[in-house]
Amino acid sequence: xxxxxxxxxxxxxxxxxxFAQEALFDSNNINSPVINADGSxxxxxxAPKAIKVEITGDFLPKIIKxxxxxxxxxxxxxxxxxxxxxxxxxxxxxxxxxxFKVNGMDYLDPANIYINRDIATYTNxxxxxxxxxxxxxxxSVNEVPHGNVSKxxxxxxxxxxxxxxxxxxxxxxxxxxxxxxxxxxxxxGGDEDAWTTLGRAAQIxxxxxxxxxxxPMIVVMPxxxxxxxxxxxxxxxxxxxxxxxxxxxxxxxxSMDESFPDIINYIEKNYHILKDKSNRAICGLSMGGGHSxxxxxxxxxxxxxxxxxxxxxxxxxxxxxxxxxxEMQKDKQFNIQLAKQFNARPRLYFIGIGNTxxxxxxxxxxxxxxxxxxxxxxxxxxxxxxxxxxxRIYLTHYAQEIFK
Amino acid sequence: xxxxxxxxxxxxxxxxxxFAQEALFDSNNINSPVINADGSxxxxxxAPKAIKVEITGDFLPKIIKxxxxxxxxxxxxxxxxxxxxxxxxxxxxxxxxxxFKVNGMDYLDPANIYINRDIATYTNxxxxxxxxxxxxxxxSVNEVPHGNVSKxxxxxxxxxxxxxxxxxxxxxxxxxxxxxxxxxxxxxGGDEDAWTTLGRAAQIxxxxxxxxxxxPMIVVMPxxxxxxxxxxxxxxxxxxxxxxxxxxxxxxxxSMDESFPDIINYIEKNYHILKDKSNRAICGLSMGGGHSxxxxxxxxxxxxxxxxxxxxxxxxxxxxxxxxxxEMQKDKQFNIQLAKQFNARPRLYFIGIGNTxxxxxxxxxxxxxxxxxxxxxxxxxxxxxxxxxxxRIYLTHYAQEIFK
Numbered sequence: 044x045x046x047x048x049x050x051x052x053x054x055x056x057x058x059x060x061x062f063a064q065e066a067l068f069d070s071n072n073i074n075s076p077v078i079n080a081d082g083s084x085x086x087x088x089x090a091p092k093a094i095k096v097e098i099t100g101d102f103l104p105k106i107i108k109x110x111x112x113x114x115x116x117x118x119x120x121x122x123x124x125x126x127x128x129x130x131x132x133x134x135x136x137x138x139x140x141x142x143f144k145v146n147g148m149d150y151l152d153p154a155n156i157y158i159n160r161d162i163a164t165y166t167n168x169x170x171x172x173x174x175x176x177x178x179x180x181x182x183s184v185n186e187v188p189h190g191n192v193s194k195x196x197x198x199x200x201x202x203x204x205x206x207x208x209x210x211x212x213x214x215x216x217x218x219x220x221x222x223x224x225x226x227x228x229x230x231x232g233g234d235e236d237a238w239t240t241l242g243r244a245a246q247i248x249x250x251x252x253x254x255x256x257x258x259p260m261i262v263v264m265p266x267x268x269x270x271x272x273x274x275x276x277x278x279x280x281x282x283x284x285x286x287x288x289x290x291x292x293x294x295x296x297x298s299m300d301e302s303f304p305d306i307i308n309y310i311e312k313n314y315h316i317l318k319d320k321s322n323r324a325i326c327g328l329s330m331g332g333g334h335s336x337x338x339x340x341x342x343x344x345x346x347x348x349x350x351x352x353x354x355x356x357x358x359x360x361x362x363x364x365x366x367x368x369x370e371m372q373k374d375k376q377f378n379i380q381l382a383k384q385f386n387a388r389p390r391l392y393f394i395g396i397g398n399t400x401x402x403x404x405x406x407x408x409x410x411x412x413x414x415x416x417x418x419x420x421x422x423x424x425x426x427x428x429x430x431x432x433x434x435r436i437y438l439t440h441y442a443q444e445i446f447k
Numbered sequence: 448x449x450x451x452x453x454x455x456x457x458x459x460x461x462x463x464x465x466f467a468q469e470a471l472f473d474s475n476n477i478n479s480p481v482i483n484a485d486g487s488x489x490x491x492x493x494a495p496k497a498i499k500v501e502i503t504g505d506f507l508p509k510i511i512k513x514x515x516x517x518x519x520x521x522x523x524x525x526x527x528x529x530x531x532x533x534x535x536x537x538x539x540x541x542x543x544x545x546x547f548k549v550n551g552m553d554y555l556d557p558a559n560i561y562i563n564r565d566i567a568t569y570t571n572x573x574x575x576x577x578x579x580x581x582x583x584x585x586x587s588v589n590e591v592p593h594g595n596v597s598k599x600x601x602x603x604x605x606x607x608x609x610x611x612x613x614x615x616x617x618x619x620x621x622x623x624x625x626x627x628x629x630x631x632x633x634x635x636g637g638d639e640d641a642w643t644t645l646g647r648a649a650q651i652x653x654x655x656x657x658x659x660x661x662x663p664m665i666v667v668m669p670x671x672x673x674x675x676x677x678x679x680x681x682x683x684x685x686x687x688x689x690x691x692x693x694x695x696x697x698x699x700x701x702s703m704d705e706s707f708p709d710i711i712n713y714i715e716k717n718y719h720i721l722k723d724k725s726n727r728a729i730c731g732l733s734m735g736g737g738h739s740x741x742x743x744x745x746x747x748x749x750x751x752x753x754x755x756x757x758x759x760x761x762x763x764x765x766x767x768x769x770x771x772x773x774e775m776q777k778d779k780q781f782n783i784q785l786a787k788q789f790n791a792r793p794r795l796y797f798i799g800i801g802n803t804x805x806x807x808x809x810x811x812x813x814x815x816x817x818x819x820x821x822x823x824x825x826x827x828x829x830x831x832x833x834x835x836x837x838x839r840i841y842l843t844h845y846a847q848e849i850f851k
Contacts, residue, residue: 092550146496151555156567156689157680163560186683188609193597196618205593214600217717276561279590285560313621 073126075154076141076169082133084169086141088152091125093145100141100166101432102134116144136177137432138243140166159241161431162232163285180250181439182243187253188214192245194235194277197309201302202295207273208306209235211245211262212314213252221315223446224261225348226306227438228327228334231355232285234274235266238438241431247439258446260324261314265306267331269295300337307345324445326350326393328434329402343384348445350393352437353429356405371412385418391444392420395437397427477530479558480545480573486537488573490545492556495529497549504545504570505836506538520548540581541836542647544570563644565835566636567689584654585843586647591657592618596649598639598681601713605706606699611677612710613639615649615666616718617656625719627850628665629752630710631842632731632738635759636689638678639670642842645835651843662850664728665718669710671735673699704741711749728849730754730797732838733806747788752849754797756841757833760809775816789822795848796824799841801831 075087090096096119103115119127140159143150151158152167159168172179190213199206213222227244229237238244244262251257272278275285311318323346327335332354339349371377385392392413396406413420423440425433479491494500500523507519523531544563547554555562556571563572576583594617603610617626631648633641642648648666655661676682679689715722727750731739736758743753775781789796796817800810817824827844829837 090552092552145552146550148494148496148549148554149557150552151569153553153568156564156569158569160560164557165555165560165562184681184683189600189611189682191597191599193595195595196593207593277588278593279588 073154075152076167078169078171079130082135082171082173083131084134084139084171085128085130086119086143086152087154088119088127088143088145088150089125090127090145093121093127095144095146096121096127097144098129098141099144100139101430102131102137102139102141119143134171136171136173136179138168138170138179138182138435140168142166160236160285161241176254178435178439182246182435183250184246185250185253187249189249190214190245190252191216192239195309197306199302199305201297201305202269204272206266207235207277208266209239209264210310210314211239211248211264213248213259213261215259216261216315219315220259221317222259222261223317223322223324224263224310224314225442225445226303226323226325226327226335227262227264228267228325228331229264230267230327230329230331233331234268234271234285235264236274238262238264242438243435244438247435248442251439251442257442260442260446261310261316263306263310267299267327267334269297269299269302298337299334300341303334303338303342320344320387321347321390322446324348324350324441326352326438326441327354328352328437329429330355332356339389340380340384343380343387347390348393348441349389349391350395350437350441351406352395352434352441353397353400353402354394354406355402356409368408368411368415371408372415381416381418385416391441392418393423393437393441393444394420395423395425395433395440397425397429397433399426399428400433401429477558479556480571482573482575483534486539486575486577487535488538488543488575489532489534490523490547490556491558492523492531492547492549492554493529494531494549497525497529497531499548499550500525500531501548502533502545503548504543505834506535506541506543506545523547538575540575540577540583542572542574542583542586542839544572546570564640564689565645580658582839582843586650586839587654588650589654589657591653593653594618594649594656595620596643599713601710603706603709605701605709606673608676610670611639611681612670613643613668614714614718615643615652615668617652617663617665619663620665620719623719624663625721626663626665627721627726627728628667628714628718629846629849630707630727630729630731630739631666631668632671632729632735633668634671634731634733634735637735638672638675638689639668640678642666642668646842647839648842651839652846655843655846661846664846664850665714665720667710667714671703671731671738673701673703673706702741703738704745707738707742707746724748724791725751725794726850728752728754728795728845730756730842730845731758732756732841733833734759736760743793744784744788747784747791751794752797752845753793753795754799754841754845755810756799756838756845757801757804757806758798758810759806760813772812772815772819775812776819785820785822789820795845796822797827797841797845797848798824799827799829799837799844801829801833801837803830803832804837805833 073087073089077085086098088096097116099114099116103117105115106113117129119129121127155167157168158165170179170183190211193210195208195210196205227238252259325335325339325346332351333356336351336354339346477491477493481489490502492500501520503518503520507521509519510517521533523533525531559571561572562569574583574587594615597614599612599614600609631642656663729739729743729750736755737760740755740758743750829840
């Protein structure tokens with residue numbers, strides 16, 4: 044089996060260049076985007092009557108003006124026949140997103156069916172891959188065994204609701220073995236679909252498991268918006284408007300940490316699960332990092348692995364600057380709970396954050412607190428802010444560290 | 448339990464008007480579309496620099512010019528502040544699709560996150576509901592118990608491939624009962640995602656089952672493109688260009704009917720299934736109707752229920768006009784197989800087609816053949832052509848007729 048997997052992995056990296064260079068899509072006989080051999084990317088749009096066509100995206104250098112940062116933008120040029128073109132600089136391996144602007148209006152690339160929704164906005168995506176095991180490769184669907192992804196309805200007695208979650212079961216799951224479980228939580232504005240779309244969680248897990256870098260595991264992605272049953276369009280309050288939703292706006296009858304055992308109970312009853320602490324991990328981004336912090340603190344003997352990705356911690360009234368190390372020290376219940384959790388010796392307490400993240404300070408304060416108490420944790424600091432690019436990196440790292 | 452379900456159904460129809468009138472989405476503080484109390488729909492687009500803004504969609508009357516039919520189109524008008532507006536006539540209950548055109552270029556409504564992909568093109572969707580049990584209501588997510596929808600990888604030994612399918616398990620499935628299975632097949636250009644997006648299959652099944660109009664059943668939606676493992680973006684040939692793909696372009700090593708037992712074997716091994724003929728149904732649209740015809744003919748004792756929706760039958764070289772009743776009569780194997788199938792007395796052999804469908808003649812010829820041989824079938828003819836609106840109607844009808 045090991046040999047077979049190695050073959051899969053090899054095969055993957057041989058074919059990826061071909062797929063990257065392949066003309067991807069078609070609209071009015073336009074192929075866009077086309078990833079060139081040097082990693083540059085050519086975008087095309089048929090817009091014969093347009094006056095100005097631009098492209099914005101996270102592959103372009105950010106624009107800094109008067110101290111404010113805004114997304115990079117570049118102009119496409121019309122060569123002939125109404126086809127506007129732009130070729131980027133060679134790009135490093137990554138999943139990128141972009142949009143056109145036609146006469147100033149945001150415009151999805153009609154030649155590219157690959158899009159992601161982030162809260163209420165769509166952007167096109169593309170992946171650049173150069174080497175075996177690079178990020179682009181890890182986020183791609185490769186010729187490896189694939190896990191199944193299910194949208195599951197479960198009952199939450201604590202919240203008195205039926206709720207929806209996404210469950211990834213690894214390739215080979217139907218053969219009856221028992222598996223460890225990673226609970227993977229989204230941020231405010233997200234939902235139970237976010238980690239499998241923006242986060243590429245199924246691809247990351249498929250690829251890491253196929254190459255033996257991660258243990259086969261079940262990944263459970265619940266909905267962290269406690270007033271909502273499910274993602275927009277998936278429940279009867281129907282086609283509500285997705286929006287960024289902090290805890291302040293919430294009317295829930297119980298907190299995420301109070302209600303979390305409902306999820307664990309459903310999963311452990313309905314899946315082939317290893318049910319001890321050493322086979323349970325939790326992590327999440329932003330609000331989901333805050334949830335992972337609160338849940339693991341409340342149940343100190345539940346998780347051997349905890350991951351906080353750009354976590355929203357200790358904020359008062361949603362103010363990210365309101366954390367205070369003195370206050371943490373004074374909070375009796377907080378000190379008792381954390382002492383219990385760390386005395387139970389979690390095998391991994393991971394903190395990841397971008398160096399320009401607006402939650403950097405609160406996480407730095409929390410790290411200071413952990414240092415004072417000699418509570419062990421692993422820390423990863425990456426470039427950039429509060430963005431999916433970072434959360435995919437943290438998941439990739441964390442998934443390789445757990446259940447070992 | 449019956450009372451509870453009735454309550455669900457009642458509740459549904461009380462809330463639906465509120466949801467329909469609710470402002471749906473937001474972009475630059477624009478709500479679009481808004482479904483008005485009389486069933487008319489108001490569309491808005493913020494486009495301050497546009498010269499012309501139009502809307503096309505299946506809710507507008509088709510334009511007939513020189514004998515050719517094209518999609519209806521209407522102009523939006525700018526009132527002030529760059530907001531362009533159009534209000535439709537009152538619409539009957541249905542799921543509709545639309546797109547804007549800004550200065551002649553197709554443009555998705557940025558205020559509406561609800562979109563469907565049909566082959567390589569996205570359109571926005573909205574649902575109009577007026578009465579209890581109307582089509583809009585059946586296609587909506589209502590406050591009823593929901594089934595789970597899973598993307599499953601299985602092995603096809605006949606095709607020597609791992610392949611992906613969508614499996615719907617009804618609400619309550621996890622309680623351990625055994626269920627009948629409906630195999631639901633898509634058309635050329637479609638994939639294993641099509642019935643749950645364009646076809647609203649999960650909503651139709653949830654709603655019919657909740658009101659007791661359909662038996663709880665498992666619905667299996669495989670991929671009918673035999674060269675492909677999965678939908679675009681879901682397998683390693685990765686981000687291939689979706690296109691309409693007739694059987695002629697195919698290089699498969701076995702036919703859909705030859706390889707179909709691989710799917711049944713996987714389902715019957717991995718789900719709680721009633722495994723006799725009276726608990727198996729098959730149906731499909733267009734190419735999938737042709738597949739349902741061929742599979743049920745090849746295995747005469749496998750299905751008690753067969754449904755052909757706008758089925759592609761007997762075409763030579765993809766010519767829909769090439770069917771010939773004399774030829775059917777002369778084809779020995781064809782006659783023997785159909786005689787076997789009908790002698791095994793299927794409980795339902797359903798044929799549905801639109802009165803302007805380009806496959807109307809071939810289906811009429813086939814009905815003549817069935818009439819000559821006194822093979823019983825049920826026939827439904829609806830308005831319109833080769834469109835999802837009709838296939839949703841046929842599924843709704845067929846799902847209520849099977850397993851009774």
